[in-house]
Amino acid sequence: MPELTFAQAVNQALAEELRRDDTVFVIGEDVAEAGTPFKVLAGLVDEFGPERVLDSPISEPGITGLGVGAAVTGMRPVVDIMFGDFLTLVMDQLANQAAKTHYMSGGKLKVPLTLRTTMGATRRSAAQHSQSLHAWVAHVPGLKVVLPSTPADAKGLLKTAIRDDNPVVFIEDKMDYAVKGEVPDGEYTIPFGVADVKREGEDVTIVATSSMVRVALAAAEQLETEGISAEVIDPRTLVPLDRDALIASAEKTGRAIVVDEGHQSYGASAELAAVIAERAFYSLDAPVRRLGAMDVPVPFSPPLEDETVPTPETVAAAARQLCGRT
Amino acid sequence: MDVSADTLRSLHRTMLTIRLFEQRVAREFRTGEIPGFVHMYIGEEAVAAGICANLRDDDYVTSTHRGHGHCIAKGCELDAMMAEIYGREDGLCKGRGGSMHIADFSRGMLGANAIVGGGIALATGAGLAATVRGTDQVAVAFFGDGAANQGVLHESLNLAAIWRLPVIYVCENNGFAESTPAAYATSVADVASRAAGYGIPGTIADGRDVLEVLAAARDAVARARAGEGPTLLEVKTYRFMGHFEGDPEKYRDDEERKELTANDALGSLEARILADGHASEADLDALRGEIEAAVDHAVEFARASAFPDPSTIERYVYPEQVAQ
Ligand SMILES: Cc1ncc(C[n+]2csc(CCOP(=O)(O)OP(=O)(O)O)c2C)c(N)n1
Numbered sequence: 001m002p003e004l005t006f007a008q009a010v011n012q013a014l015a016e017e018l019r020r021d022d023t024v025f026v027i028g029e030d031v032a033e034a035g036t037p038f039k040v041l042a043g044l045v046d047e048f049g050p051e052r053v054l055d056s057p058i059s060e061p062g063i064t065g066l067g068v069g070a071a072v073t074g075m076r077p078v079v080d081i082m083f084g085d086f087l088t089l090v091m092d093q094l095a096n097q098a099a100k101t102h103y104m105s106g107g108k109l110k111v112p113l114t115l116r117t118t119m120g121a122t123r124r125s126a127a128q129h130s131q132s133l134h135a136w137v138a139h140v141p142g143l144k145v146v147l148p149s150t151p152a153d154a155k156g157l158l159k160t161a162i163r164d165d166n167p168v169v170f171i172e173d174k175m176d177y178a179v180k181g182e183v184p185d186g187e188y189t190i191p192f193g194v195a196d197v198k199r200e201g202e203d204v205t206i207v208a209t210s211s212m213v214r215v216a217l218a219a220a221e222q223l224e225t226e227g228i229s230a231e232v233i234d235p236r237t238l239v240p241l242d243r244d245a246l247i248a249s250a251e252k253t254g255r256a257i258v259v260d261e262g263h264q265s266y267g268a269s270a271e272l273a274a275v276i277a278e279r280a281f282y283s284l285d286a287p288v289r290r291l292g293a294m295d296v297p298v299p300f301s302p303p304l305e306d307e308t309v310p311t312p313e314t315v316a317a318a319a320r321q322l323c324g325r326t
Numbered sequence: 327m328d329v330s331a332d333t334l335r336s337l338h339r340t341m342l343t344i345r346l347f348e349q350r351v352a353r354e355f356r357t358g359e360i361p362g363f364v365h366m367y368i369g370e371e372a373v374a375a376g377i378c379a380n381l382r383d384d385d386y387v388t389s390t391h392r393g394h395g396h397c398i399a400k401g402c403e404l405d406a407m408m409a410e411i412y413g414r415e416d417g418l419c420k421g422r423g424g425s426m427h428i429a430d431f432s433r434g435m436l437g438a439n440a441i442v443g444g445g446i447a448l449a450t451g452a453g454l455a456a457t458v459r460g461t462d463q464v465a466v467a468f469f470g471d472g473a474a475n476q477g478v479l480h481e482s483l484n485l486a487a488i489w490r491l492p493v494i495y496v497c498e499n500n501g502f503a504e505s506t507p508a509a510y511a512t513s514v515a516d517v518a519s520r521a522a523g524y525g526i527p528g529t530i531a532d533g534r535d536v537l538e539v540l541a542a543a544r545d546a547v548a549r550a551r552a553g554e555g556p557t558l559l560e561v562k563t564y565r566f567m568g569h570f571e572g573d574p575e576k577y578r579d580d581e582e583r584k585e586l587t588a589n590d591a592l593g594s595l596e597a598r599i600l601a602d603g604h605a606s607e608a609d610l611d612a613l614r615g616e617i618e619a620a621v622d623h624a625v626e627f628a629r630a631s632a633f634p635d636p637s638t639i640e641r642y643v644y645p646e647q648v649a650q
Contacts, residue, residue, distance in 0.1 A: 029503075029504070030504045030505050030506055033576070033577065034504065034506075037504065055510070055511075057506070057512065058442050058472040058473060058475050058476055058503055059475050061477055085440075086441070124363070124413075125363065125440075126362065126423060126424045126426055126427055126440060127423070128426070128439075128440035128444075129426075294639065294640070295643070296639060296640055296643050297643065299634070299639065300361075300362065300413050300423055300424030300427065301361075301414070301422065301634050302361050302413060303634065304421070304633075304636055307636045307639055308639070
């Protein structure tokens with residue numbers, strides 16, 4: 001299998017879908033010649049032209065609403081929102097329009113829209129360029145929410161998102177773009193709602209999302225040297241959520257930690273923990289633990305920022321505690 | 327326009343301070359000493375200097391991601407600005423905000439902003455507050471040509487127009503939003519022409535001539551103070567550096583850059599000051615030395631300042647946490 005970076009995998013998925021289906025187009029700020037500031041879309045405009053890789057003015061609510069309208073009328077737009085922090089600007093179009101159109105029309109109108117955006121702190125980008133707001137969209141029925149953690153998952157899940165008949169919010173961690181991983185040759189897709197066990201273990205389950213999967217895997221390696229066997233499981237899609245897989249893993253190990261980069265209060269980690277607590281309760285040896293980002297705006301100053309997000313050390317410490325080893 | 331020697335020298339000092347401060351920020355950014363991202367204002371100094379020369383300390387300004395120039399022109403201290411850019415406890419925002427979020431309420435500087443268009447409605451609100459309080463303060467919203475296509479500008483201009491708010495909307499048209507040319511992204515050649523749709527004055531000034539900016543702003547500020555309502559003032563300018571430090575800048579060629587940077591507002595102002603005999607070469611050298619020393623001092627101040635203590639990380643989320 002070839003090795004690709006996360007960014008290359010996203011790029012390949014888009015290229016393949018643009019090639020496969022004429023109704024697919026990409027729209028966003030600096031997506032064409034510039035290929036986005038992260039260079040994720042580099043080269044797409046050369047193959048598909050500026051009509052299908054469309055540079056937009058800085059008008060996030062406008063292009064998102066336009067995406068909804070184009071989707072309803074037969075296209076499969078992929079809207080690029082540079083930073084996940086700007087989800088706040090497009091929330092009306094997502095939550096009040098995209099999410100509800102199919103339901104409110106009694107199933108008559110479909111919105112096959114994909115909105116790609118980013119998340120993640122520790123790039124010294126301060127409070128308005130570092131947020132992980134996936135819980136905001138996961139809270140709205142009608143939207144699907146994808147958080148890929150590896151290049152292979154990113155590619156397979158993005159192709160599924162584009163082919164899905166629902167509005168899908170696809171969130172990439174900026175810190176993952178340069179991460180490399182093996183990506184299967186040839187055409188493949190990954191279904192939504194299927195969690196992936198990234199590492200098998202016996203003593204404790206670590207449910208992790210997006211770049212927190214890497215953090216959890218690093219913690220698991222550390223724990224292994226101490227005789228604690230951690231299982232790392234990635235739901236990959238928050239909506240739909242593979243509840244059964246999370247519950248089965250927690251039932252097997254008897255202990256669960258949820259690690260997610262959204263703010264801890266009222267976040268995705270709360271939902272994931274509740275799913276496990278409700279259905280695996282009688283198999284648990286300890287209460288479910290949550291590790292999210294601190295409930296503070298992401299500070300600019302590096303020593304402060306580094307404290308705000310879960311790290312391999314904090315995850316390992318939580319696991320030790322759950323396993324009664326302090 | 328008839329301007330006094332003092333005014334010319336003061337504009338020059340502001341512009342040169344911005345230039346030298348930013349050149350130093352760029353240098354320290356490249357050495358890796360400054361974390362994150364910095365957006366340089368070099369080339370656009372005449373805008374901030376010409377506008378803010380008409381403002382009082384108690385007037386308000388909202389700024390952008392490219393905010394260092396606005397801060398300096400509005401009177402922020404260099405030491406505390408630099409410390410903020412370094413992420414230190416002695417920074418204007420105690421290291422919590424960084425380059426894109428510098429604010430100093432004591433100078434009416436309501437904040438740089440990392441959301442494109444984010445400051446436009448805020449300045450409108452500051453203008454409304456002044457109206458409600460019955461003061462003659464004014465507010466200025468600085469924003470780029472890119473921000474001109476955010477819907478919030480439409481709403482703000484209409485609100486300010488119907489309530490005759492004392493707000494000056496200053497579009498700094500530097501021709502690009504990141505890599506996207508304004509000519510591509512904007513439906514009209516002049517953002518100022520959109521003012522007609524709101525029934526307010528729309529004026530254009532050439533940012534290569536600080537005196538033209540000064541004069542245009544003087545009229546707009548006078549109008550606002552007199553309760554006659556908002557103005558949309560577009561300044562045609564050019565950024566000499568990349569969108570951010572490290573930008574590969576594939577979207578414009580050296581020819582274009584050479585042509586436009588040849589008309590440096592700072593250079594022409596210096597030429598005029600010398601020609602009119604308001605200062606000698608030696609005076610200008612002395613001023614440069616003085617500002618360089620102040621910038622050196624700011625860097626040393628920033629370096630000597632501690633990083634914030636991680637145990638204070640939750641302070642400032644809510645005012646109650648600061649009260650004790
Ligand atoms: C709402 C929002 N959209 C996109 C961005 C990313 N971004 C930062 S600066 C910029 C270009 C802004 O252009 P302009 O308003 O002309 O200001 P300039 O950078 O030219 O000073 C963009 C797209 C952002 N920070 N905020």
